[in-house]
Amino acid sequence: MPTNNALQCAQHGDAFVTYVCKHLVDQPRQRWYCDYPSEDNRWPDAWCQQCDEAFQKEGEWNEKNENATDIKIICNSCYEERLASSLEFLEQDVLQAWNAVVTDCHEELCAKQDALETLFSLSKHKRWDYDQSTGLLTFSNNGIPAVIADVEFIGSYSTVSETWLWSWSNFHLLENVRTRIKAVREYGEHRAFPRLTIPKWPADEVHGWEVSAVATHVLSAKGVYRAPTENGFLFMAIMEVGRSS
Numbered sequence: 001m002p003t004n005n006a007l008q009c010a011q012h013g014d015a016f017v018t019y020v021c022k023h024l025v026d027q028p029r030q031r032w033y034c035d036y037p038s039e040d041n042r043w044p045d046a047w048c049q050q051c052d053e054a055f056q057k058e059g060e061w062n063e064k065n066e067n068a069t070d071i072k073i074i075c076n077s078c079y080e081e082r083l084a085s086s087l088e089f090l091e092q093d094v095l096q097a098w099n100a101v102v103t104d105c106h107e108e109l110c111a112k113q114d115a116l117e118t119l120f121s122l123s124k125h126k127r128w129d130y131d132q133s134t135g136l137l138t139f140s141n142n143g144i145p146a147v148i149a150d151v152e153f154i155g156s157y158s159t160v161s162e163t164w165l166w167s168w169s170n171f172h173l174l175e176n177v178r179t180r181i182k183a184v185r186e187y188g189e190h191r192a193f194p195r196l197t198i199p200k201w202p203a204d205e206v207h208g209w210e211v212s213a214v215a216t217h218v219l220s221a222k223g224v225y226r227a228p229t230e231n232g233f234l235f236m237a238i239m240e241v242g243r244s245s
C-alpha cells in the first residue's frame, strides 16, 4: 500500500488509514453500511443508518450530501474491532432465529459427520494433504491415496488472536477455495445474521464449529474437515468425496 495510506495509531502502532462516520466511531454497536472487503479494499468506507439515509437520497456522496456526515479517520485494527463489536447489535427475534438455525444445523452436521466416518473413516488415515490450487483434500496411507475430497474453505479460528476469520475475507487463500462460501454470506445478509457477514470477530473454537455447521447446511456440503494450522484451525466444507480408485 502507498505510504500516504499509513498512520500511527496510539493503540495499534503502524497501521492503515480507514474512513468511518463519526457515529460508528462513537457507537459501533449498530448496523454498519459498507461493502464487503476485497483484496484491493480491505476496509471499505463505512457509515451508519442515519448517514446512509443521506447517501441514498443522492445515490452517491457528492457536494449535496457530503456535509451531512462527519467522516473520521481510524486505523484498520480500530476499524476491525469496532466492526466486530457490532455483532452485539442483534434484535431479540433475530437472536432467537439464529440460535434455532445453529441448533438445527449442528444436529444436521453431527449426522453428516457420522455418515462420513462410517463411509470413509476420515479419522483413520495416516495423513492428509490439501492443495488450494486443485481444491482437493487427499487422505492417504503409506503414500497411497485412499479418499479424495473436493473442499471449500469455510474459515479459520486463531488460538492466538482468538478470532474467527471467514475465508471470503482471507486474501492469503487462493480464490478457488473461497468462492462458493460467499453463498453463506448472502444467506447471512438475507437473514440479518451478523456472524455470517462480519469478516472477523472474537470467537472461541465452538463458534468455529457453529458457523461451519451453518455453512455446511447452506452449501449442501457432505460435512466438515477441521485441519490444525500453525496458530489454530482451518475449517473446510467437504463438497464431494470418494474413494480413490
Ligand SMILES: [Zn+2]
Pocket (backbone or CB within 6 Å): 021, 022, 023, 024, 047, 048, 049, 050, 051, 052, 069
Ligand atoms: Zn453516521
Ligand SMILES: [Zn+2]
Pocket (backbone or CB within 6 Å): 009, 010, 011, 012, 013, 015, 074, 075, 076, 077, 078, 079
Ligand atoms: Zn488503532
